Amino acid sequence: MDTKSGLIIKAMSGFYYVKCGDDLIECRARGLFRKQGQEVLVGDTAKVEMTDGGKGYVVDIGERKNVLVRPPLANIDQLVMVISTCEPLPNLLVIDRLIAIAERKGIDPLLVFTKKDMADSQRYAEIYRHAGFRVAEVSNITGEGIDAVRAQLSGKISAFSGNSGVGKSSLLNCLDKRLAIPTAEISQKLGRGRHTTRHIELFPLPEGGYVADTPGFSSLDLERCEVILKEDLAECFREFADYSDKCKFTGCSHTKEKGCAVLAALERGEIEPSRHASYISMWNDVKDLKEWELK
The missing domain is CATH 2.40.50.140 (Nucleic acid-binding proteins)
Structure with missing residues (x-):
């Protein structure tokens, strides 16, 4: 055969x-x-x-090195998170949830802030650069920043994900015009975009590698599909790594304990407040959840 x-x-x-x-x-x-x-x-x-x-x-x-449930993909090298600077505004908690999921699965995040021609993306970009992530700021209209993103894709399998209306499909079309992925205008009535992607597909790039266009998702989708237990959560915030083993007490939750090195770093401005706030929100969501409840 x-x-x-x-x-x-x-x-x-x-x-x-x-x-x-x-x-x-x-x-x-x-x-x-x-x-x-x-x-x-x-x-x-x-x-x-x-x-x-x-x-x-x-x-x-x-054998798979990783799997995402939403989007349903295997063996991803990097997760390219496309985030609009405006219309819609960034939801930092949603961003941080997806970053944590990627970190947990060993998938390297790349954050791409779009619509740079419409609003200043620097204040958002600096939050994530400070936290140790690769960040790009682009305009799908002027082409600014597109080459920098293209260089990050060569030779890798990259999943593109983002909420509706952020310019994800437009960005993919800027990266490679052969893709001709359908796009949808922002719905002024609803204040968000319509889903335009109907299936999962890897598109080959001229420079080598593949990109995947994936349907938009919400925070609720992420919570339902991927749960990180409280014992594992701190490891999914890479900026905690230099401090978490210096806490006064073993098993520190990094939420309110005296002698917590992570909280001390937060006070010194070494950890971004929005990132720690997302951690607290995620920790509170799962603090009473047991591993057996997920089975």
Whole structure:
């Protein structure tokens, strides 16, 4: 039986499209995945068993280094968070929730603030630069900052995510005009954009690597799909790392304890107040949650 190996770059209506060298093979997944309760995802490396007509079946997938539930993707190198400077305004708690999820899964965040031509993005960008993240500020209208983002994508599998109306699809089109991803205007009545992405797909870039356009999400989506227990939360805030082992008491929650080195760093201005406020909010959400409740 003829078999090939490749990367699943698109999933839609029960079909999987596997890039094997120069070939793109339309596949179904064998029933064994359903029997095992395993989902085949975009980003998976796949073994394909060929059938007549140049089509095939996915019969095996490789070991994954990470998985996102929303967006449903595997083996992501970096999560590009597209954030509007205005219309809609940034929601820092949503940003910090997604960063924490990426950090927990070993996916490197890249924050891209859009609409630089409409409002000053510097005050938001500096919060995250101070926290140790890569940040870009761009205008999809003037093209400012686009080359800097493009350079960060080369040779990597990058998931693009962001709330509706932030200019995510427009940014992707600026990065590579061949993509021609549909965009939606901001709804003046609702104050937000309409979802324009209907499926998950990896798009190859001329410089090498792939990007994924993904549907918008809300804070509620994140809470439902990805939960970080309180014991693990501090590790998902990278700026805490230099201080968390210097706290007076073992098991410090970094919320109100005397002798907390993280709170001391916050007082000295070494940790951004908005970042710690997000940590407190997330910690309060899960402080009474037990691991067995997630199963």
